[in-house]
Amino acid sequence: MGQNQRESRVYRHRECGEETLVDGMDFTYVSHIFYHPKQTFCASCDDYFPIQEFEWADTGECITDWYARYAVKFKGLNRILADELFVYGVIILGILVGGGIGFFVGNAWGIWGGIGGMIAGVIVVGFVGFVVGVMIKESVCRRLLGTEDFRSLL
Ligand SMILES: [Zn+2]
Structure with missing residues (x-):
């Protein structure tokens, strides 16, 4: 998200101070x-x-407090939708539905049509599932955090 996008950050080990x-x-x-x-x-x-044992050098905040402060914003359904497991779930659902429909439709042209249809359905609907899953996950993160990139959170 534009200006506050970060490619690196410095943390400090509290034990040694480095x-x-x-x-x-x-x-x-x-x-x-x-x-x-x-x-x-x-x-x-x-x-x-x-x-x-580590803190962000720019804010002095303990990294585990930083995790907790942002993670607590995600409750109930938002927590599920913002999870990578949700995205994988949508992809698997897309694969199963796409494969099933593709097989059913292709099978009208015989077994090889069915297999071809299944493969096409798995790829196309699986990919659609990936896109939709990521879109939902990122929209929940943007709504609750103002960004979908955890690296840009201060
Ligand atoms: Zn150290």
């Missing part, structure tokens, strides 16, 4: 307010430590 820059996929993992890692890396100590 800072570590996190970016790329590591930043995505560490920023996941629902499925965050139990441990993260301190460049100074050259080792992994429990995530609650």
